[in-house]
Amino acid sequence: MGVQEQYPFDVEAVRDDFPILDRKVGGDPETPGQGEGDDTPLVYLDNAATSHTPDPVVDTIADYYRGYNANVHRGIHQLSQEASVAYEEAHDTVADFVGAAGREEIVFTKNATEAMNLVAYAWGLEELGPGDNVVLTEMEHHSSLVTWQQIGKRTGADVRFVEVTDEGRLDMDHAAALIDDDTEMVSVVHVSNALGTINPIRELADLAHDRDALIFADGAQSVPNRPVDVADLDVDFLAFSSHKMCGPTGIGALYGREALLDSMQPYLYGGDMIRRVSFEDSTWEDLPWKFEAGTPSIAQGIGFAAAIDYLDEIGMDRIESHESLLAEYAHDELSALGGVEIYGPPGDDRGGLVAFNVEGVHAHDLSSILNDYGVAIRAGDHCTQPLHDELGISASARASFYVYNTVSEIDALVEAVGEARDLFA
Template sequence: MDIQKIRSDFDILNEKVNGKDLNYLDTSATSLTPNVVVNKQVEYYKKYNANVHRGVHTLGSLATDHYEQARMKVRKFIGAKRFEEIVFTRGTTASLNMIARALGDLVINEGDEIVVTEMEHHANIVPWQEVAKRKNAKLVFVPIEEDGTIAEESVQSVMSEKTKILAITHVSNVLGTINDIKTFAKIAHDHGAYIVVDGAQAVPHMKVDVVDLDVDFYAFSAHKMLGPTGIGVLYGKVELLEQMEPTEYGGDMIDYVYKETSTWTDLPVKFEAGTPMIAEAIALGAAIDYLEEIGMDNIHDYEEELVKYAYNRMSEVEGIQIYGPSSDKRAGLITFNMDGVHPHDLATALDSEGIAVRAGHHCAQPLMKWLGTNSTARASFYIYNTKEDIDSLIKGLERTKEFFSYEF
């Protein structure tokens, strides 16, 4: 990988922050966007700005072709068998809410159990809480191991004949833990349950094959994988999507409206009410082209190298506590705290040096409670980051210690 060539594709990296070169270490929140993706979205508005599916004029046909080509790119990118299994949504959160409502209505009854983990993003906990309330079902949590991983035995221990759904993240947005989804999918299916996976932190950073993993549903967002904000993907096995009722109504998802009832169109449009995110879907397709040109295996290998380097360097900084598993068991992020310094103060101090990190509870308050803290700082890495960025982070941490009069 030519990292300097990649960096030249991101104009934002030429920006100054507080008079310093930008060092962007907040990809887990949202990735930067390369020029080719920005240009592709602008191209839609400049050349074929029209609605999709219904129009017979030239612009409408062009827009539809580009929109559906993007869907096919997503299908291929995650290894899905059929284009009908790719539903465009507003993002991972919208996808998980859709599944919680539609699948919950289909399979959850009073007394049933929904299994989740304590490391989930709120978007993969709260919707299931609401299903449990609505259906008088029970939410069951998989315990986390001391090193921040999820053990196969722990998942087995909470599954029962009452379990109908296992909802789990592929990669923790706080710990960086990479969960063994293929194994967990088999456990779920052996118990007659369905598995729903939050893939927001996995799809941008490693090759994902939903057929090989044998997941029933898989959700992710464009804005974490070099794409635009406002669009995401829900993958679902076609036989399950066909059984589920839509959760929004209007626009292309309707086949025919009678005075007293209506019928729905075919998948995947059945779940895409209203005017879809046309420009965003087309730009997502461009982001996938960009990632595939680099190669997902190359991206994964490079991030492994970066996170190992960052983990080792940060471990040498006295007063830094790193959360989660060792560098060989995590994706490209490190969540940490500095003794005696609030994470928000730490992030503010680093920002003064042009270094962007995240601070807060990261939409994972049950996990924060498990960690025994209210908030943390997080540095996350991607293909446009370098070891020099990490070196700058280390210098920033040392200066922050000095600023807060650190004593050991």
């Protein structure tokens, strides 16, 4: 049976929902889609940075602007009421998607980075102090690493890092040694955006809770492509972003246990997050609104929910199977080329991405050459500069996959990588 015949759903039918995949590239970037040199089919393999948005989600956003565009929670008129209901129900959709108890446990933020900062400022500045520690990992994205690093500097709390093994996995013996009675928070990426490693969140949650510490999971690379249930993982906080899961940019979500969110003070103040204001003091709205100050990202929130409905229709189990198939195939085919070093676990045990380097070719040069073949990948440190330092490299190339990618696109990637390797030989 060919690899294509193992697809867990009709990939071509999915691709029909993404007109951008029909783009030809290679022309003038000042006039996208119109340049005379636009003749190369696009192979988009930069999904870990951002995914594309299907027509049903675009239509949902357009319907909001064309039909009931109004501010929420502030108007008695019909449009405001319709927008408020849709925006609030979007929280319900997100809550159901990750297994939260209800909308009270879902705060809309502008992205996963803001979700992490919300917890770091609203919880960390109040709870951390000298003698406490926060445990991270060496594979953390800068949005987690830098945030807790700076909170540590402000509070005097120590920031520790679980080491990564030569195979790209967490050293769980080291994790058990670092998480101690002074640990207040364990913050760990669920799926590494550089190594593809799928971290044992539940095991880490058990280690944290055994020491009366909290655990924060960065789900930016896991929630879009596999079933994630906060109860099964037993996490206290989870962050993820719409734009990596077929939704619009400008919105993400923070899951937090209701009791924890209820105990935290907001760190953004203004309209809509208050219950009553006097010249002397203010009181806050109920969850989750006390953390959503000002006019929220209404259209984006509604589009976020539409993206979740789209993914649910495909099925998260099937999306996970599809990404695993593509990741293993890409890992094996790139390995077979020769002269390619791949980072992270084996191909049959990783998330839907492959980071690699080609001998004698800088990652940025490789990305530029692949662009000539219409293949869009990422090159750099992928916001994991300390991890790259540990690996002894300045940058890597990264191909990342999603629901609309195909085996033939990976073949195009491998062929282009081979051409680049030979060019620099």
